Amino acid sequence: xxxxxxxxxxxDTTSKxxxxxxxxxxxxxxxxxxxxxxxxxxxxxxxWLQQSHGANVTxxxxxxxxxxxxxxxxxxxxxxxxxxxxxxxxDGFQVVAYLTSLLExxxxxxxxxxxxxxDYNGGMVGGMLATKLKIPYLSNCIYLDIKDDNLKLExxxxxxxxKVSASLPIVIGSQKGLVEEKDLxxxxxxxxxxxxxxxxEVLSPEQVxxxxxxxxxxxxxxxxxxxxxxxxxxxxLIDLLENEAKVI
Amino acid sequence: xxxxxxxxxxxxxxxxxxxxxxxxxRKIADDKGxxxxxxxxxxxxxxxxxxxGVDKLYNVETGEDIFFDVDRYSETxxxxxxxxxxxxxxxxxxxxGRYLGPVLSIKTQSAYIxxxxxxxxxxxxxxxxxxxxxxxxxxxxxxxxxxxxISLLSNSFGLNEKASSLELINHNYENRTVNLxxxxxxxVSDKVSIADAQIVVSGGRGLKGPENWYLIEDLAEVxxxxxxxxxxxxxxxxxxHSEHVGQxxxxxxxxxxxxxxxxxxxxxxxxxxxxxxxVVINNDPEAPFFKAADYGIVGDAFDVIPKLTEKLKxxx
Ligand SMILES: Cc1cc2nc3c(=O)[nH]c(=O)nc-3n(C[C@H](O)[C@H](O)[C@H](O)COP(=O)(O)OP(=O)(O)OC[C@H]3O[C@@H](n4cnc5c(N)ncnc54)[C@H](O)[C@@H]3O)c2cc1C
Numbered sequence: 001x002x003x004x005x006x007x008x009x010x011x012d013t014t015s016k017x018x019x020x021x022x023x024x025x026x027x028x029x030x031x032x033x034x035x036x037x038x039x040x041x042x043x044x045x046x047x048w049l050q051q052s053h054g055a056n057v058t059x060x061x062x063x064x065x066x067x068x069x070x071x072x073x074x075x076x077x078x079x080x081x082x083x084x085x086x087x088x089x090x091d092g093f094q095v096v097a098y099l100t101s102l103l104e105x106x107x108x109x110x111x112x113x114x115x116x117x118x119d120y121n122g123g124m125v126g127g128m129l130a131t132k133l134k135i136p137y138l139s140n141c142i143y144l145d146i147k148d149d150n151l152k153l154e155x156x157x158x159x160x161x162x163k164v165s166a167s168l169p170i171v172i173g174s175q176k177g178l179v180e181e182k183d184l185x186x187x188x189x190x191x192x193x194x195x196x197x198x199x200x201e202v203l204s205p206e207q208v209x210x211x212x213x214x215x216x217x218x219x220x221x222x223x224x225x226x227x228x229x230x231x232x233x234x235x236x237l238i239d240l241l242e243n244e245a246k247v248i
Numbered sequence: 249x250x251x252x253x254x255x256x257x258x259x260x261x262x263x264x265x266x267x268x269x270x271x272x273x274r275k276i277a278d279d280k281g282x283x284x285x286x287x288x289x290x291x292x293x294x295x296x297x298x299x300x301g302v303d304k305l306y307n308v309e310t311g312e313d314i315f316f317d318v319d320r321y322s323e324t325x326x327x328x329x330x331x332x333x334x335x336x337x338x339x340x341x342x343x344x345g346r347y348l349g350p351v352l353s354i355k356t357q358s359a360y361i362x363x364x365x366x367x368x369x370x371x372x373x374x375x376x377x378x379x380x381x382x383x384x385x386x387x388x389x390x391x392x393x394x395x396x397x398i399s400l401l402s403n404s405f406g407l408n409e410k411a412s413s414l415e416l417i418n419h420n421y422e423n424r425t426v427n428l429x430x431x432x433x434x435x436v437s438d439k440v441s442i443a444d445a446q447i448v449v450s451g452g453r454g455l456k457g458p459e460n461w462y463l464i465e466d467l468a469e470v471x472x473x474x475x476x477x478x479x480x481x482x483x484x485x486x487x488x489h490s491e492h493v494g495q496x497x498x499x500x501x502x503x504x505x506x507x508x509x510x511x512x513x514x515x516x517x518x519x520x521x522x523x524x525x526x527v528v529i530n531n532d533p534e535a536p537f538f539k540a541a542d543y544g545i546v547g548d549a550f551d552v553i554p555k556l557t558e559k560l561k562x563x564x
Binding site for chain 2: 002013014017037039053066073092093104118119120121122123124125126127128130131132135136137138139142155156157158159160161162163164165166167170176177178180181182209210211212213214215216217218219226227228229230231234235237238240241245247248
């Protein structure tokens with residue numbers, strides 16, 4: 001079984017978000033990058049399948065050389081090889097187009113994308129990719145079990161979850177629950193050493209079309225100071241919520 | 249040409265998000281001088297839609313196959329988009345809406361813009377503001393296609409009544425094209441979900457243990473609110489993962505968010521920031537949440553929350 005895990009390199013969750021060039025470009029100066037958390041749950045599940053089913057795990061990222069440390073980390077976690085598609089994508093649709101050209105050459109049985117990335121929050125790569133490939137997609141995937149070509153899966157939605165059957169090949173959108181936080185693999189020294197020897201292939205893609213363009217960014221307006229209410233005066237809070245904020 | 253909104257329902261009843269989508273779609277249809285078309289599945293009572301300006305409803309009966317099925321839904325909606333020549337399609341920001349949007353965009357060769365928070369500032373081409381960096385920023389995106397699908401962040405437009413005369417059309421439920429089938433659905437509870445809720449009451453590590461969650465649940469009950477929690481609370485198993493909100497959990501965009509014993513770490517705030525009004529109850533006046541909140545009480549949750557719940561009960 002061949003598994004492809006699509007990895008997005010995103011700003012660390014504690015990052016302050018700033019923009020430059022007249023608010024048209026995200027300022028990466030001083031920002032730490034990490035594996036997108038949703039992708040990391042998927043990668044861990046893939047490594048388990050490598051151990052239980054002898055699966056071969058490839059990680060891929062669309063990005064310039066700045067995302068290589070992230071791919072090396074994935075290799076240290078246990079992926080067998082990495083591919084970097086050497087371009088800076090401008091929207092999710094473009095990422096999908098680049099991944100589709102890769103999938104026209106290499107065949108994968110299971111393709112894992114994070115449910116969404118924590119930078120642009122598109123949540124679109126998995127669904128678009130599967131639909132282009134005419135294979136099924138399961139978003140918000142919190143359980144996966146493979147026997148032969150048959151899959152048992154679970155999807156979380158607002159206020160519940162559902163059990164799903166499907167067959168390979170498939171694309172899933174991974175998130176917490178597929179594996180637990182405590183199960184995430186922290187690379188050890190041996191893994192880090194081995195990662196240096198593992199193949200990291202760089203592909204130069206042909207240009208593909210865009211479907212959206214980001215024109216400008218802005219930060220939420222500064223909010224005023226909090227209005228404190230005395231703990232002994234709860235009626236005042238209720239009054240404010242009812243008559244000032246009008247939310248109850 | 250038309251504007252099309254995809255309306256969600258539960259047990260035949262249209263969800264509030266559906267009415268918000270209709271209100272939003274009506275505004276755009278008026279701006280553009282177009283009709284507003286809606287698509288829904290297994291809707292039993294559609295009469296409310298003519299209070300929210302919908303001109304035409306395609307209601308799809310799914311027969312035996314009662315579960316949301318992204319493939320069959322998107323096949324069916326794609327047919328309707330083409331028949332009606334819809335140029336702007338609006339889906340909700342629920343898990344189902346955001347599952348549907350990208351799939352639909354490929355099937356209909358449309359641009360897809362998620363997390364939209366306003367009506368477009370420009371129509372040709374469509375230009376619209378949306379949330380990004382998990383609510384730490386906004387961006388304005390332009391569609392480069394003739395047809396655009398957007399997912400509207402819940403509670404970002406609100407409800408707006410406008411009378412219309414509703415035409416009802418039944419539409420065929422299209423067949424499956426890929427091998428994926430929902431076998432069963434397990435609703436967590438009858439409670440309102442975080443995505444649908446107008447009010448969310450959230451508890452953090454300050455509540456000390458799962459046995460104290462009655463404080464959160466009782467308060468949520470008087471307010472008709474959904475319950476949520478911080479990440480460590482779900483990681484320790486005090487509460488189910490489905491309640492974890494924040495940057496790596498569920499987003500919250502309610503009208504009122506009440507945080508009890510939550511410190512207000514940047515990852516927590518990122519996920520809940522698009523809530524309109526934030527209230528914090530924390531015994532540490534230095535807790536970062538006070539910087540993000542609209543109203544706050546510095547006090548012990550074990551003392552404040554029962555009193556607050558009691559007073560809200562009496563108010564009813
Ligand atoms: C990669 C990453 C992703 C993350 N994603 C998320 C996320 O999505 N969501 C999230 O929530 N966190 C997330 N976190 C964790 C985050 O950094 C914080 O650790 C977490 O939000 C803290 O949870 P808490 O506020 O419940 O606990 P604490 O920070 O321990 O705060 C407890 C608060 O309760 C108060 N308190 C104590 N006793 C009382 C009392 N009797 N009455 C009133 N108040 C009391 C304390 O003053 C304190 O402020 C993430 C962290 C990382 C590294």
